[in-house]
Amino acid sequence: MSTLDFSTKIASKRFSNPIFTASGCASSGQELSQFFQLSEIGAVVTKSIMTKARNGRITPRMAETPSGMLNSIGLQGPGIDVFLERDIPWLVENNAKVIVSIAGENVDEYGVLARRLRSVQGISAIEVNISCPNVENRGQVFACHPDTASAAIESVRRNIGGELPIIAKLSPDVTDIVEIARSVINAGVDGLALINTLLGMVIDLNTMQPKLGGKTGGLSGPAIRPVAVRAIYQVHQMFPNTPIVGMGGVSNGRDALELVLAGASAVSVGTATFGDPTAVIKIRDELQMLLLERGFNDFRDAIGFAHRASS
Amino acid sequence: MSTLDFSTKIASKRFSNPIFTASGCASSGQELSQFFQLSEIGAVVTKSIMTKARNGRITPRMAETPSGMLNSIGLQGPGIDVFLERDIPWLVENNAKVIVSIAGENVDEYGVLARRLRSVQGISAIEVNISCPNVENRGQVFACHPDTASAAIESVRRNIGGELPIIAKLSPDVTDIVEIARSVINAGVDGLALINTLLGMVIDLNTMQPKLGGKTGGLSGPAIRPVAVRAIYQVHQMFPNTPIVGMGGVSNGRDALELVLAGASAVSVGTATFGDPTAVIKIRDELQMLLLERGFNDFRDAIGFAHRASS
Amino acid sequence: MDEKLNQLKINKNAKQIKAEIISNKKVGPYHHMVFAVGDIALSVRPGNFVAISVGGENSASILRRAFAIYRAIDKGLLGGTVELVVAPHGSGSKWLCSLNVGDFVDLIGPLGTAFGIPTTPANTMLIGGGYGSAPLFALAELLKNRGCRVDMVLGASTASKIYAPLEGKRSVSSLTLSTDDGTAGVHGQITESIPRLIREFNTEVIYSCGPMSMLSSINKIAQDFDLVHQCSVEESMACGIGVCMTCVVPVRVEDEIKMLRTCIDGPVMDGAKIIWDKESAIEAITK
């Protein structure tokens, strides 16, 4: 078998391979490092960080569902100060490529976060989470409307300066994801992250009340993979030059390849890590094998291959 | 144990129990009748019928997904004439309660179908499918926008006359399902059917092309249940007086109860029937048992119970 | 009108049961499995299939898998049995093959149409690809009992993938093997030998079962020789009982093209009426 150039690019940044962690599913990296070297994967995408420390939502915060799960963490985190002082240096020291995910309660907060990050060493990109479903009201989900989505991105763009790529993370819970993608691309993003969780609910049959403390939660895991593939395919078809970090239910190499063929330049692994701490490594190796078997010698030739119809 | 009044109502119509088939998942009833008596379930919801005979989409039309499946049937059917001449009489003869599902390519077609149905004997309600994802372009999904959704419903309303309840079937693939529900309620529907399938895609790793002939398809089955529960809960919270026929991934009694507690007045079973032809009967019996265990003696007391928070 | 006829095709004898596994033996790359099915065996005709739930109780696979019935015995030592030949391919079939004697599966059968039998004795050729040979042995027996000549042609990519058990061969007048890699019988694609064999055996009716591409090629040959061609097709099925409309193939019915369900109007269909070519099918249904 021949060899494979397994590297990928998001705008100006190169990653040694296309398998990343998904935001919120690897904490800040340290916990996973006892199972594998973080430098072995393409990048660690950190849990979305906000300006202030935040306790998140009340428990229960999780409910297992068929081939998936709901979570309602609600962006628990230490706040940007502790994060920059403690987590980033540790990641850098451990040779991890870092993509920082940020979340704001309003447009200004996104700008504030971007300004704090502009001169930080060792960051490869910023993922702007405008699609967290676990917030008090759906109005806060910026990715629900083109105008709020682009406002959040513009706020980041104005404050970030330099050439740090900006990746906008979108929600599948919209009527037309291509329209939202267009709005953030026009606002100047360098890449897209697709998809965040779907809004869902489970009712506890004992209490006969919603099972999660926050009532609704975000649905992730294999159950949502067909929705992720569809979203990536639709967006890549319209904007083939905008790199996509794909995610949603990837739990093995074949799942990852599906997202790549649909148009993903990199694949984030979230929920699968909960079932298997070394999932990212297995997925990376399986994807590499599947690409070689199909005669690819450059990973980037596989991106969006399903659009280059032979029919 | 005490007894249970298991009957339910959709507007003026009474059904002996709240378990229905889901449109498109029981063909026109005949095939299932070899496994159980159709009169044993609350109602048979027929496959969405259009004015003309229609061949539907090219194969492959199905792809299994984790705890779910994609279909892209594309509304194959004999057309309203053959349907009225052949299928309805058969259903009536077999003592089935019948809800006829209709689908139009444009607003007028909905009106034409409604007019054909207005004087037909033996129909208990009309389900207006404005949310089929398997059409050539998403613009045809009327339930994507409040104005197109209400236009289709108004066309039915104007033509149906009499007191046949109109149920609008909505899509979860929208930014705000409550807004769509509001628009069709304002247009005069008597009930809502929630949810139709989610738009999804699977890519075949051998051909490296979308697996379905129609590329995208509708995601159904247990995978989508949390989305259905959420949609039903949201809509029932806002419109507690509008009966909801709930559906989406119900495969046993506990799933059905979840939808009922969220706000469903009846529960349709779709994909589960493919795995088990007698699923509807088992679900009916299990639901009855679960309700009795929880001390209910009138099914209708359980509808939306999760909203009557004890907390 | 023909739509009305189609409705009558529903296999009224189909039942849903918990079937015990009585035997599970590896035969080359396949598993020969025997299930206790009671009465079901009584109503099986060659060409019928069963649909089995896979993956166990908390399975992420929610749909049944269809398997052609290799043989049905209505009064064996253990009551009625059906036998299947299963290729461990994806998750569902691998799960099935991994079961042990004494385990139970949820099974529905018999489903689908059966092979049509000539009203008067005829020279028949039975062509099977891979596990597609499974339903042909029972058919061979039936045809022979009706006085037909039965020539069997089995092909596969390689020798081990030809399923041709000894007891199955007793009803055939001739057996020709063919493998893509030449490890058994004729070297080459199964379809290459067919024209020669048709001439040699004076074949009047062809029965076939195997991959769609093979059936399509055979159909072309059948048309060239103007022979009746009964083929058992294999489309992805979600329900197996006619309610989902996923399993359709385009078929010429009078002047029209209709998408007929292969689980109810098939799997055995008249090869001459199927629109084999994808382009024509697309054109026909999007007219």
Add this chain to the structure above:
Amino acid sequence: MDEKLNQLKINKNAKQIKAEIISNKKVGPYHHMVFAVGDIALSVRPGNFVAISVGGENSASILRRAFAIYRAIDKGLLGGTVELVVAPHGSGSKWLCSLNVGDFVDLIGPLGTAFGIPTTPANTMLIGGGYGSAPLFALAELLKNRGCRVDMVLGASTASKIYAPLEGKRSVSSLTLSTDDGTAGVHGQITESIPRLIREFNTEVIYSCGPMSMLSSINKIAQDFDLVHQCSVEESMACGIGVCMTCVVPVRVEDEIKMLRTCIDGPVMDGAKIIWDKESAIEAITK
């Protein structure tokens, strides 16, 4: 600052392995199961747990299940082993209980914090509800070896649900049983007997494991008597290794309330610091 300390708590000895089932015995309503885990047994301390994948290859359950370690033996006949007490409850635990000797499971361990041990001999009381007794026997042995007095109190809804194997009892000075229905020991809720027993045995430290409501009641008693209370809590866990943030409980840390992960900062936690009351918890975190 304390956030920095928390990071250090990651159980560095945790490993992911395929563990063979060596024994699986039904004991009352529970299953006592033994797994071959090699080196893992070496680093287990009382209070640790393991996380096991359930449902097999094509399972619709994608998350692990946590089980308290009942006992770990580092050099048995079969190398290191851990033993669990599993209640067949929902789909995951039922699947686990249905496995046979010789089957393998995907297991990660040891995880979480261990019970803190008094630096000087003390009078300890170990309180377990249902299968919550599981981790207490190894703790009892350790405490006894350190010269502590160990009084054990086990409760459940009914007699059969009290897990108290013979070999587990050898380290305890007294064993009190209590059942809600009076079928064994004291009739009533386990917490009703505790104050009396504390006085009787002059208890200085309480260890507890069981349902959250029981732990909460015990904590009130511990506070009344001003006793140290080490409790093993049970919150739904998605990952068990500290990356998902689902398993948190509100804990008083210096002047603040923090949502700490019970899989890394627990399951054993200082009862006095946990915010047990839901209203206060909501208030604290939505401040």
